[in-house]
Amino acid sequence: MVHWRPRADRRSLTRRGRLWTLTTVAHAVPFVGVAIVLTALEPLSFPVSAILLAKAWIIPELYAQRGGNVVRTRPRAGPEAERRSLGLLGDLVGHDARELAGATGLVLERGRLGVWLVGEAGALLVAPGGRRVWCFCVSVPDRQLPSGDRIAHLLLALRTDEAGLVTVANLAFSGARWRVRRRISRALRPALDAAAAAARG
Amino acid sequence: MSRLVRMDHTGHSTIAEWSATDPESIEAAVAALRRELDSGAIAVVSEGEGQARQVRELPVEADMVILRRPIAGG
Numbered sequence: 001m002v003h004w005r006p007r008a009d010r011r012s013l014t015r016r017g018r019l020w021t022l023t024t025v026a027h028a029v030p031f032v033g034v035a036i037v038l039t040a041l042e043p044l045s046f047p048v049s050a051i052l053l054a055k056a057w058i059i060p061e062l063y064a065q066r067g068g069n070v071v072r073t074r075p076r077a078g079p080e081a082e083r084r085s086l087g088l089l090g091d092l093v094g095h096d097a098r099e100l101a102g103a104t105g106l107v108l109e110r111g112r113l114g115v116w117l118v119g120e121a122g123a124l125l126v127a128p129g130g131r132r133v134w135c136f137c138v139s140v141p142d143r144q145l146p147s148g149d150r151i152a153h154l155l156l157a158l159r160t161d162e163a164g165l166v167t168v169a170n171l172a173f174s175g176a177r178w179r180v181r182r183r184i185s186r187a188l189r190p191a192l193d194a195a196a197a198a199a200r201g
Numbered sequence: 202m203s204r205l206v207r208m209d210h211t212g213h214s215t216i217a218e219w220s221a222t223d224p225e226s227i228e229a230a231v232a233a234l235r236r237e238l239d240s241g242a243i244a245v246v247s248e249g250e251g252q253a254r255q256v257r258e259l260p261v262e263a264d265m266v267i268l269r270r271p272i273a274g275g
Contacts (some may be wrong), residue, residue: 002274070275077210084212088267094250110251121275137275144210152208153269157244159253170274 008166010113013125017132020174024060031056060179067135067173068183070122071107077146085148092152104191107151108198111162115199117191118158120150121171126177130196133177140168203261205230205267207237216268221261231259234266242268 006012035049035056076082090098093107101107107118117124121139126132141151157165173180181192203215217233219226234244236260238257246254256266 016207071232081210081212085208086206088206088213091265092247097250107232139275140270142210142270145208146210146212149208149212154270156253156267157267157272159247159251160245160255165272168272168274174204 002168005167007186012164013113013134016171017127017174020171024063024175027059028056031059054150060175061183063173064179065174065183067124067133067175067180070135070137070153070172071117071119071124071188072104072121074147074150077144081146082148085146085152089147089148089152089155092155096181100191101151101192104188105147106188106191107155108191108195109155109158110198111158113162115195116158117195118151118154120141120147122172123154123158124180124192125166126192126195128197128199130199131177132174133192134171135173135180136166136169137172140164145187165177172194202226203230203264203266205233205237205259205266205268207242208270215266219259219261227259227261234259237268241271243271244268 031052035052109116125134202218217230219230
């Protein structure tokens with residue numbers, strides 16, 4: 001446990017999300033402002049303004065990419081270990097979650113804070129309503145474990161103590177779901193869509 | 202038979218098996234669980250979607266107890 005961190009709850013999570021949005025705005029707005037002023041003062045400086053606007057777009061995209069990276073797949077273990085670990089994981093989840101995990105590699109799990117998508121080295125939390133996503137970097141520090149076991153570790157930790165998992169995990173990104181969706185692989189997008197639908201319902 | 206299972210590089214290994222009607226098997230499972238907990242493992246009983254319970258003593262009535270390692274922020 002990370003004793004120096006206050007235990008997370010819904011309120012602290014909301015606060016961190018808003019702070020993240022504020023930070024993103026603080027990164028982008030100065031570039032946009034300077035681009036506008038520069039173009040107003042000297043229209044020929046448009047190329048420089050274009051570069052500034054590109055930076056205002058790219059920086060938030062890089063943050064979203066960082067968030068999406070938490071659910072990237074990791075190197076596989078041997079086929080037999082993978083099979084056994086996925087068998088155990090399959091025993092832990094229901095039919096729908098098992099099917100989604102088979103297609104995307106992510107396990108959908110409803111929690112008190114929202115709907116989770118649990119991956120091998122991180123998890124996405126879709127807020128109630130489905131619009132905001134928190135991307136958490138968290139894993140079991142054992143590189144030899146097959147993928148199913150890595151997911152099962154996080155899933156069991158989540159089920160045992162959801163707030164504890166949020167407290168331990170490092171927040172890689174928080175923001176609009178569409179921004180994360182653009183930065184994850186196409187194969188994973190159905191899982192995020194399913195989580196958003198579950199969060200809306 | 203109930204099982205004490207450890208997630209490891211093989212996928213998972215069965216550390217002990219016990220039956221509620223067999224005191225010797227329970228005793229062996231309790232000892233195996235104690236060894237694992239002493240080495241830093243966390244014992245969990247899954248109770249369906251969204252539900253799991255951390256245990257420090259062997260729940261004799263459980264079908265399966267899973268041993269996992271602590272997690273950490275990346």
